[in-house]
Amino acid sequence: MTKKNAILVGAAGAVISLGMLALGYMAGNSQMPGEAVATLPQQSADRSEIELIVRDYLLANPDLLIDMQTALEERQREEQRVSQQQIISEAGDRIFNSKFDGIIGNPDGTVTIVEFFDYNCGFCKRALEDMQNLVETNPDLRFVLKEFPILGPESQQASVVSLAFHTIAPEKYGEFHNRLLGGDGRADEETAIGIALSLGVDEAALREAMENPEIMHAFAETYQLAEQLAITGTPSYVIGNEVVFGALGREVLAQKIEAARACTDGEC
Secondary structure (H helix, E strand, O other): OHHHHHHHHHHHHHHHHHHHOOOOOOOOOOOOOOOOOHHHHOOOOOOHHHHHHHHHHHHOOOHHHHHHHHHHHHHHHHHHHHHHHHHHHHHHHHOOOOOOEEEEOOOOEEEEEEEEEEEOHHHHHHHHHHHHHHHHHOEEEEEEEEEOOOHHHHHHHHHHHHHHHHHHHHHHHHHHHHHHHHHHOOOOOHHHHHHHOOOOOHHHHHHHOOOOHEEEEEEEEHHHHHOOOOOOOOOEEEEEEEEOOOOOOOOHHHHHHHHHHHHOOOOO
16 A cells, blocks of 8 residues: 555545544434433444445545645654754764764865765766755855665675775765766775775775774664654755755755755854
8 A cells, every 4th residue: 555545544534533423422412402311312323324424425525535635744744854853953963973974065164964875876976966066156065975875785885985985085085975976887895996096095904994893883873863864765965954855956955055054143
């Protein structure tokens, strides 16, 4: 059953419940003037009869289900937004300041955007130019790259190399990231190591860094944060106190950055 169908079924169930409640209320209050309730004979409507009545009503008024679905989805979105803001507030240091995350742009910037990405995500590849443009046009932007390999073992292998490279040569991480994410073909360990070596990193040192158990701990922390923030795909962003899903384009991200900047300035 799809999420949409589940919502519609739930809405129909709610309508039926309300119908039964209403009929029960009317039955319980249909006494003659001057008679005590206790003396009235109790007549309960058969459930199948009530369901038939409600079914006929819904068929005659199908927009009711759409309205209920819309209201339910809006309530769920609001609950998710509130939950995300709480997680961002409580786990802000892990989201914005993890020592394993690479940083593009101004490391001391007043506005931070965090991208959850996978090196084999086609949408992340398309969003690479957006990131580069935003960094160029926003000198106060701190762009944090959070490795979130979810597209198979090759993605995780590439991210292991990436995190190891970052610990050895953080000043070259931006170039490494752009070349690996912007490259043709599927990213894997071999591809990532080749780029790292071309940037002057010693292979023995790199392979030793790849064995650092803290790398797997960093992945585990990212997966946990993603689950808490309801992030299931890439790219996804945390901008200010908001989670943004998908490659929505430079203009949308720029608007979110401006909103976050306004909050930093105390205007939100």
